[in-house]
Amino acid sequence: MNLILNPTLDEAPPLRTHRGIVTSHDFLTTPPAAAMMQEGLDDGPDFLSEEDRGPRAVNVDLQTDATLQVDISDALSERDKVKFTVHTKSTLPNFKQNEFSVVRQHEEFIWLHDSFVENEEYAGYIIPPAPPRPDFDASREKLQKLGEGEGSMTKEEFTKMKQELEAEYLAIFKKTVAMHEVFLCRVAAHPVLRKDLNFHVFLEYNQDLSVRGKNKREKMEDFFKNVVKSADGVLVAGVKDVDDFFEHEKTFLLEYHNRVKDASAKSDRMIRSHKSAADDINRIASTLYTLGTQDSTDVCKFFLKVSELFEKTRKIEARVAADEDLKLADLLKYYLRESQAAKDLLYRRGRALVDYENANKALDKARAKNKDVLQAETSQQVCCQKFEKISESAKQELIDFKTRRVAAFRKNLVELAELELKHAKGNLQLLQSCLGVLKGDT
Amino acid sequence: MAAEMEPPPLGNAGETDFRELEDGEDLFVSTVTTLEYPEPSSPEPASLPAEDISINSNGPKQKDVSFDDDPEDLFAEATEEVSLDSPEREPILSDGPSPAITPVTPTTMLTPRMDLGAADMFERSLDEIEEDNNGDTFDIHIAVSDPEKVGDGMNAYMGYKVTTKTSMTIFNKNETTVRRRFSDFLGLHSKLASKYLHIGYIVPPAPEKSIVGMTKVKVGKEDLSSAEFVEKRRSALERYLMRTVKHPVLLKDPDVIMFLESSELPRAVSTQALSGAGILRMVNKAADAVNKMTIKMNESDAWFEEKHQQFENLDLQLRKLHASVESLVCHRKELSVNTASFAKSAAMLGNSEDHTALSRALSQLAEVEEKIDRLHQDQAYADFYLFSELLGDYVRLITAVKSVFDQRMKTWSKWQDTQLLLQKKRESEAKLQFANKPDKLQQAKDEIKEEIEELEGKVEQGEKDFELISKTIRKEVSRFEKERVKDFKAVIIKYLESLVQTQQQLIKYWEAFLPEAKAIA
Numbered sequence A: 001m002n003l004i005l006n007p008t009l010d011e012a013p014p015l016r017t018h019r020g021i022v023t024s025h026d027f028l029t030t031p032p033a034a035a036m037m038q039e040g041l042d043d044g045p046d047f048l049s050e051e052d053r054g055p056r057a058v059n060v061d062l063q064t065d066a067t068l069q070v071d072i073s074d075a076l077s078e079r080d081k082v083k084f085t086v087h088t089k090s091t092l093p094n095f096k097q098n099e100f101s102v103v104r105q106h107e108e109f110i111w112l113h114d115s116f117v118e119n120e121e122y123a124g125y126i127i128p129p130a131p132p133r134p135d136f137d138a139s140r141e142k143l144q145k146l147g148e149g150e151g152s153m154t155k156e157e158f159t160k161m162k163q164e165l166e167a168e169y170l171a172i173f174k175k176t177v178a179m180h181e182v183f184l185c186r187v188a189a190h191p192v193l194r195k196d197l198n199f200h201v202f203l204e205y206n207q208d209l210s211v212r213g214k215n216k217r218e219k220m221e222d223f224f225k226n227v228v229k230s231a232d233g234v235l236v237a238g239v240k241d242v243d244d245f246f247e248h249e250k251t252f253l254l255e256y257h258n259r260v261k262d263a264s265a266k267s268d269r270m271i272r273s274h275k276s277a278a279d280d281i282n283r284i285a286s287t288l289y290t291l292g293t294q295d296s297t298d299v300c301k302f303f304l305k306v307s308e309l310f311e312k313t314r315k316i317e318a319r320v321a322a323d324e325d326l327k328l329a330d331l332l333k334y335y336l337r338e339s340q341a342a343k344d345l346l347y348r349r350g351r352a353l354v355d356y357e358n359a360n361k362a363l364d365k366a367r368a369k370n371k372d373v374l375q376a377e378t379s380q381q382v383c384c385q386k387f388e389k390i391s392e393s394a395k396q397e398l399i400d401f402k403t404r405r406v407a408a409f410r411k412n413l414v415e416l417a418e419l420e421l422k423h424a425k426g427n428l429q430l431l432q433s434c435l436g437v438l439k440g441d442t
Numbered sequence B: 001m002a003a004e005m006e007p008p009p010l011g012n013a014g015e016t017d018f019r020e021l022e023d024g025e026d027l028f029v030s031t032v033t034t035l036e037y038p039e040p041s042s043p044e045p046a047s048l049p050a051e052d053i054s055i056n057s058n059g060p061k062q063k064d065v066s067f068d069d070d071p072e073d074l075f076a077e078a079t080e081e082v083s084l085d086s087p088e089r090e091p092i093l094s095d096g097p098s099p100a101i102t103p104v105t106p107t108t109m110l111t112p113r114m115d116l117g118a119a120d121m122f123e124r125s126l127d128e129i130e131e132d133n134n135g136d137t138f139d140i141h142i143a144v145s146d147p148e149k150v151g152d153g154m155n156a157y158m159g160y161k162v163t164t165k166t167s168m169t170i171f172n173k174n175e176t177t178v179r180r181r182f183s184d185f186l187g188l189h190s191k192l193a194s195k196y197l198h199i200g201y202i203v204p205p206a207p208e209k210s211i212v213g214m215t216k217v218k219v220g221k222e223d224l225s226s227a228e229f230v231e232k233r234r235s236a237l238e239r240y241l242m243r244t245v246k247h248p249v250l251l252k253d254p255d256v257i258m259f260l261e262s263s264e265l266p267r268a269v270s271t272q273a274l275s276g277a278g279i280l281r282m283v284n285k286a287a288d289a290v291n292k293m294t295i296k297m298n299e300s301d302a303w304f305e306e307k308h309q310q311f312e313n314l315d316l317q318l319r320k321l322h323a324s325v326e327s328l329v330c331h332r333k334e335l336s337v338n339t340a341s342f343a344k345s346a347a348m349l350g351n352s353e354d355h356t357a358l359s360r361a362l363s364q365l366a367e368v369e370e371k372i373d374r375l376h377q378d379q380a381y382a383d384f385y386l387f388s389e390l391l392g393d394y395v396r397l398i399t400a401v402k403s404v405f406d407q408r409m410k411t412w413s414k415w416q417d418t419q420l421l422l423q424k425k426r427e428s429e430a431k432l433q434f435a436n437k438p439d440k441l442q443q444a445k446d447e448i449k450e451e452i453e454e455l456e457g458k459v460e461q462g463e464k465d466f467e468l469i470s471k472t473i474r475k476e477v478s479r480f481e482k483e484r485v486k487d488f489k490a491v492i493i494k495y496l497e498s499l500v501q502t503q504q505q506l507i508k509y510w511e512a513f514l515p516e517a518k519a520i521a
Helices: A034-040 A044-052 A055-059 A106-118 A120-124 A137-152 A155-189 A197-204 A216-238 A244-294 A299-369 A373-441 B013-023 B029-034 B049-055 B076-095 B116-130 B182-199 B211-219 B224-246 B254-261 B276-294 B302-352 B356-434 B438-518
Strands: A015-018 A021-024 A068-078 A081-090 A099-105 B140-150 B157-166 B175-181
Touching: A068 A155, A081 A106, A081 A155, A081 A197, A099 A106, A099 A197, A106 A120, A106 A155, A106 A197, A120 A299, A120 A373, A137 A155, A155 A244, A155 A299, A216 A299, A244 A299, A244 A373, A244 B302, A299 A373, A299 B438, A373 B356, A373 B438, B140 B224, B157 B182, B157 B211, B157 B224, B157 B254, B175 B182, B175 B254, B182 B224, B182 B254, B182 B356, B182 B438, B211 B224, B224 B254, B224 B356, B276 B356, B302 B356, B302 B438, B356 B438
Parallel strands: none
Antiparallel strands: A015 A021, A015 A068, A068 A081, A081 A099, B140 B157, B157 B175
């Protein structure tokens, strides 16, 4: 653990999210207008509650065990840091209380994850993938640009766009909260990892863990380590495994990982196009509105009605894109990370196997030369134990991984289909009722 | 022409007057003749003002002129107003060779006086005017089809089949088919524009030239974009022709009829961009633009001011809307492409998934996404052909409307200039009176008198032209507005229907997928 005092943060309009309730402030220089945000998100409640209903259930299928329940009950976004309130409920004796909360930041999650990875004891487990860094840069940039371009558009357009951007910001925020929570829940559900001391410190220690992010030198070290590791990984992967199960898993995971990566990228692109199309419909709606108010002929009614219609359908289209993002894109992204973690496990096992085989060879050589035999024997024993331990747990982990994966995909695909249907039906109803009114008019 | 103008027969005055209208379809023909334009037909200068009354009640309406021949009969109930006006008008009537365009009087004074019967007749007159010569209803359908490449290399061109189906008697046959090329359409438009634009008719603009598009086609690139280009052009040409024939005056124009019927058409070379005529056009356009800035018109008629402003606003908004819709089309096409590539990716993922049920579900997902991608593509086409092209057409149409307004300004300016000249001549005449050169005086006086007379005539003519164009524009604008309302309503409904269909298909696809997803064990 690196001990460095955290620098104080600037006071900036914070964003909070509390289970099911959203209160937030304006990000631009205008005074906090929580009400406005609330309005802009009045379609939000559905979206929010769906997510709130258990983000951990979104991506992974876990049995929530009464002995240890972890969740993120609150989160605060300040400037460029996000503070998560980790809330634990436990009946385990290790903890001083039965229920307690601490505030953690992203770096502390990473620290926890890395401590697992570096721990030799856990070599045989799939380490739950670390949550991605909260990235509000793109959103913040857009908000800034919007603030600058305020003069060039009408008041309604400006308010509308601001609301959209704020909703986007909020969505990213909620996602990052969900991903951090999933990480913790996976750890809590894992029979071995949940007992980890660092994990308990993470959950309980109510002072700042004072984990600083890696400095440049450490990042460079990490980079080189990764290079070496991937080179080694290729070497290790080349070694044919005696065990059919693992051999199959190796080839499967490699291919699967690549395809998930591809699918994840493509789904992202698709969803982005969807969002752009929804934005266009928004602009069309406002221009139609202007046309409708200006026009003095019969057709003005048409324009106004269609403008209203497009406003509503656009919201639905945006929701479709958001749901697709949640159920499909996020799912794929998560399994991209998990399959990488599984690949890492296989790599560690492969490494152990290579070490074991090398130790065997060394032992044979030592026996042949009759020199340092004991040393070689002990080292071989160690390697053998290590390898077998990893193999045993790895097998179970990989089977669990498959089960989790199938369950997660099933849940998400079903939910995706149901949501698509719900939105399409909603859209259809709006369109048909509008058509009815317009046809009746002519 | 005016000499032939007979007083409307007595009896059911309203009825007969309108019958005149039926015969004399081209109401402005006589006006046109005074402007020295070769006039094909010679209808009687019918009681054109009657239409104005019935069409819309915006602004002042002109009380019918030729009716004044026998005002009492028709407007027995409205004698007051008519008698007030007619004495003023009589002198002008007798003077001018054309149906005098007299200062308008508000209809509102008249209409309450007229009983329901007369009002009805006015309404009917509108329809009848829109009808064909010999009592045919407006029944004509033009289709542009079968684009075929003719020739090779850079001299190649696209030939289109133009089929006209009609029961109207101005055409020789009920169904005619001819082959035309793009420059023929442009030639038609330029002829119509030169004939009608300066007297205030809104001539529908022809589709735009596209050097890039055509070059691709000429070079023979058989790809998707050139096929799309040809289809876009074909559709635009069809809309252009339909719009042109919907205009009751243009429909009767011999050039239009010849275009639709005759098998051979003289090549319209003047439409080429780099021809002499093309360059002349460009010079004229520049001159017009300069003139527009320098003419400061004294607008006495609030209606025109208002309408002008309205059209400016409409233009602005339509352009914005057009841009947004084009962007939507672009993004939908992009969405379709991305969905297709995602579908492929999902299929691959399904292949590599070793859990059989999940693998099958993923393949199903891939199929659904593929169908959806095609759906998006179709929707993009609908967006484009229904919505975007209509908006583009109207943006161009409004440019034509604005140019008609400009023509009015030019006419006004000409009139004012002549008036100024007249004034100057009068001043110099007055000066001559006080000059003391007896021998030259008489000759100069005579000359000046002649010039003054000539100018007076010109001023009158200028005023008449101005009034005429103002009236024509009013009529045209109201017709345009009606068409616009009809067009937009129809297109909006069709577009919404296409959206409905898309959603219904989406529902079908996802409903088929749902059980597959649930079946993952």
